[in-house]
Each structure stands twice: as C-alpha cells, then as structure tokens.
Amino acid sequence: xxxxxxxxxxxxLLFCMAQGEVLFYDFVVNETPIEMLCETNRSVLIVNGLFxxxxxRAHKGDTIYVNxxxxxxxxxxxxxxxxxxxxxxxxxxxEYVTQCxxxxxxxxxxxxxxxEEEGTLWWHAHSDWSRATIHGPIIILxxxxxxxxxxxxxxxxxxxxxxxxxxxxxxxxxxxxxxGDPDLSVAYTINGQPGDSYSCSNxxxxxxxxxxxxxxxxxxxxxxxxxxMFFGIAExxxxxxGMDGAYLKPLNIEYLMITPGQTMDVLVTANQTLGRYYxxxxxxxxxxxxxxxxxxRGIFQYNGxxxxxxxxxxxxxxxxxxxxxxxxxxxxxxxLNSEEHPSTVPANITRNITITVSVNQQPCPANQTCxxxxxxxxxxxxxxxxxxxxxxxxxxxxxxxxxx
Ligand SMILES: [Cu+2]
Numbered sequence: 001x002x003x004x005x006x007x008x009x010x011x012x013l014l015f016c017m018a019q020g021e022v023l024f025y026d027f028v029v030n031e032t033p034i035e036m037l038c039e040t041n042r043s044v045l046i047v048n049g050l051f052x053x054x055x056x057r058a059h060k061g062d063t064i065y066v067n068x069x070x071x072x073x074x075x076x077x078x079x080x081x082x083x084x085x086x087x088x089x090x091x092x093x094x095e096y097v098t099q100c101x102x103x104x105x106x107x108x109x110x111x112x113x114x115x116e117e118e119g120t121l122w123w124h125a126h127s128d129w130s131r132a133t134i135h136g137p138i139i140i141l142x143x144x145x146x147x148x149x150x151x152x153x154x155x156x157x158x159x160x161x162x163x164x165x166x167x168x169x170x171x172x173x174x175x176x177x178x179x180g181d182p183d184l185s186v187a188y189t190i191n192g193q194p195g196d197s198y199s200c201s202n203x204x205x206x207x208x209x210x211x212x213x214x215x216x217x218x219x220x221x222x223x224x225x226x227x228x229m230f231f232g233i234a235e236x237x238x239x240x241x242g243m244d245g246a247y248l249k250p251l252n253i254e255y256l257m258i259t260p261g262q263t264m265d266v267l268v269t270a271n272q273t274l275g276r277y278y279x280x281x282x283x284x285x286x287x288x289x290x291x292x293x294x295x296x297r298g299i300f301q302y303n304g305x306x307x308x309x310x311x312x313x314x315x316x317x318x319x320x321x322x323x324x325x326x327x328x329x330x331x332x333x334x335x336l337n338s339e340e341h342p343s344t345v346p347a348n349i350t351r352n353i354t355i356t357v358s359v360n361q362q363p364c365p366a367n368q369t370c371x372x373x374x375x376x377x378x379x380x381x382x383x384x385x386x387x388x389x390x391x392x393x394x395x396x397x398x399x400x401x402x403x404x
Contacts (some may be wrong), residue, residue, distance in 0.1 A: 015105030020114065020143075027054070027078065027127075029134060030071040036163060037187055038200040044133045044167075045072045045125075045321060051192045052159040052223065053136030056112075056123065060143045064112040066123075068102055074169065075101025079126035081172075081261060082113045082136065082245045088113045089395060095127040096389040099396070109151040117245035118341075120219040120263040121155070129168035129182075132161070135223040140245060149336060150241050150250065152267055155217040156208050160258075160281050161294070162224040163194065179362070179370040181290060182388035185226070190282055195297040204248020206298035208279075210270040217241075218266045222258045225290055227283040228326070231256050232315035233300050234277040239267040240333070247336035255317050257284055257326045274304040276312035285320050293320055356383055 012039060031043040034051055047053035058064055068078050077100075079093025091110035092098045102108045117140050125134035135158045142148060162185035175182035187194040195205040210216060222229060232238070232255035240251040242265030250267075258264055282295040299312055318325035337343040362379040364370035372378045379386055390397075 020059060020063060023056075023058055023062055023064045023161050025056060025064065025066045027066055027068045028071060029068065031049060031073065036189075037165075037194060037198060045076070045130055045356040046133050047136065049188035050136070051133060052161065053123075053134060055137045055139060055157065057139045057141070058114060059141045059240070060114060060116075060118045060317060062114050064114070064173075066110045066112065067107055068110055068147065069107040070102045070104055073104060074127075075103050076125045076127045076134065077101050078110060078123055078134070079131075080110075080123050082120070083112055083138070085113055086115050091180065092231050093126040096392070099393050100197060101127050107191070110205060112138075114122040116344075119242040119245045119247065119265050121245045122159075122221045122223060122263060124223060129164075129225060131223070132164055132168040134212050135159070135218065137159070137221055139219065146340070149247055149338060149341060150218040150267060151215065151238075153211075153214040156220060157191075157219045157221065158206075158225055158256055158279075158298075159221045160229060161189045161394075162193070162226060162292070162376055164188055169191055175378075178370040179364065179379070181371075181378070184225070184290060184292045186225070186292065187294060188227075188292070190228070190279075190281065190296050190298040193296075193298070197295055207301050208264055208298070209301055209303055211303050212270050212274060215267055215269045216280050218268060220256075220258060220264045220266060222260050222262050224260045226260060227258045227285065228257060229281045230284055230317045230326070231281050232277070232317050233268060233279045234315040235272050236268050236270075236277060241265050241267055243333065247338075247341050249336055251332050251334075253310070253329060253332070255315070255325075257318075257329045265348040268300075270300075270302060272302075274302045274306045276301045276308065276310070278312045280315050280317060282317045283320055284322070284326050286323055286326070291320075354383075357381075358384070360384075 027047045029045060029047055029231045032046050032049050033041050058189045070076055077093045077095045085092045089098050095101050103278055121138040124131035165186045175188055179333055190206040193204050193206045194201045238253055240256055244263055259372055277300045279298045279300050285291045307324055335343040358381055360379045360381055361373055361376040364375055364377055370377045371372055
C-alpha cells in the first residue's frame, strides 16, 4: 500500500510539473522616442514603450501566450531565445524560417512552451537588425516546491545592449546592398543606460544598491548584435552558476566573457568595504573587423555611511584583444550535472557533422560599387553555401504546401 501511495504521489507531482501554469502577456511594438547620448527625440522600435523591453517571468513547465501587436512601419517577429519549443516550432520567431513577419497594424498570438529550461533566457525580434532595440528578459523560476541549487538574498536582471546612431534597418540594408561593413554601434548600455563614460550620461548610470554581507544573483543577458564582452565588478569575485537557461557547476572567477545572445547567472557577495564599485562591460575583439571599443559602466553601491562622492573603484578587465583570457574563462564552464539537474547530452555519437562558418568575398556585380574588401562584397556561408531568406516561411511551406 505504501509503495502504491508513493507511486501515486510521484505521478501526481510529475503531472503537475508537466502541466504548469498558463500565462498571458501583451506586447505592442511601436516607434517610441528615447533619450540617449544627447539626443532627446529619436524614435526607435521598442515593446510597450520600454528599453529594454518588458520581462516575462514564469516557472519551469509553464505555457506562455504573448499577443504581439505590431504598430511599427514594417513586419517583425519575436523569437524566444533558448526556449526549445519542443514539438511546437510554429511561433518560435525566426522570420521566414518558422513563420512570416507580423505585418504592420496586425497581431499574432505567439505560444511559448517551457519544458526543461530553468534560469535566464531572453526574447528578441528576429527580423533584420530589429533585435537591437526589441528585446527583453525571460526569467524561468524553479517549479514551486523545488529550489535553486545555490543560495542568494536578492536578484537583479542586467541587460547589456548595443546602441546605434541610426535606424538599424537602414544600417543592415545598406551593408547588404554595398557588401561592406555595417555601421558600428556608438555605445553599449546596461539596462538602457550608457553610464558615466559617455557624455550626456552623467548621473544616469545603472546602479545596484547592496547591503554588506548579502549575496546577489545577477541575471546577465547579452542582447547585443556584434561584440563579445568581458564583465567584472571592482574588488568582487563572481560565481557563475547558470548559462542559457541551465545550471552550471559553480565557477569562481574575477571576470567573465559573454557573447551576443548568451545569458549568464552570476552570484556576487557584497563582502567589501562600504563604497561604490564600478561594474564594467568591456568588448573582446578577436577579428580584424572594426569594432566599437567603448565600455559601459554601472555602479555596485553599498548602503551605509561613507563618502558617496568619491570616484568608484574600477575593475581590472582583460584588454580588448586578450584571446587567452577569454578562452581561459570559457574553457572552465561545466554543466551542473547533479541528481536534481542531470545533464542529458547524448554520449553515444553515431555521426559526425562538420560545419565550416566563414565570411567570404563575392565579386561586385557589374555596374555596381561595392564597399567590401578590395571592392568586393562580404558574403557569409555554412560549408560554402549562402542563404537568402525566401518570401514565405520554410516551415509552413514544408508542412502545408504539396509541391513547389
Ligand atoms: Cu536569439
């Protein structure tokens, strides 16, 4: 009887976990004026008037419906980055791959099926470079009655973004037409704030107020398009405990390196003298391509009585081109692989696939001027095959069109 009851209880628990809650969100995409770097009335495409956009907060196993209304001037889609969308690819977001863009002045109900993900992920537009300003966090909490595999007192979300001086659709369209390098970003921002290393941004750096002795979970999301970034907080060690919606073996380090699209969950304990300490994102550049070598700074600020007007302490981060420090960080990352959070990577390899990613040069078409290397056009490829988006969704065509 005891065994039978035990089985019944376990089965019920599993059933509850698999079901999860159903949550609803409304996203309205619209051109909205934003104040940034001395400019006060430039409009950019954002969601619900927010940059970064609104947070989705759910539990593992929940199902989320997001009604996306596009009031912008061109079609967009929203992608749920890192959500596996197991057996439900229909509203995953990549434009012309799983769905067509949502046209101007219309809505589409997108479904997000959370299954194995737990930790921090993010959502972003998946049309051209619209993701530069259309993005926000997805926070996935442990199922009720289960715990984080680590302890903390408070949590904060940190979204690092790249800011461009012009409309990002114009930038990418011009680069594609000319075959040259797209414009560089002009600033990096932490939660929409470039911080005090830029003019016009004094006094508006992103601040985390901390209490001595407490431990903070920082959910870091790199929503940028191009540059990898080093991150550190002056005089504080970081413990990386999660990445891309999965737990890691705790890794204690002085700095981390995060790539565009990645998310990292990091613990930091306020265990230093009362004061103000810079948290800095600084680019890591491993190619000869031009890059924005600015940094962005926020402040990790202790509560209490001390001289608040003293300049905050700066962290020592690896230099822009320091490949070995970048590699030394990445090579230490390991999945948690505990009893509660097993690693389910297949161990029996039956087939090897080699994929070569390259940026090639194509000859400039006749009667055209190209601005790529030696007057050519840049052209990216996988195994020397390039891709240009069709005008219908590949997934829908595959399932719903008989021929052609
Ligand atoms: Cu993505």
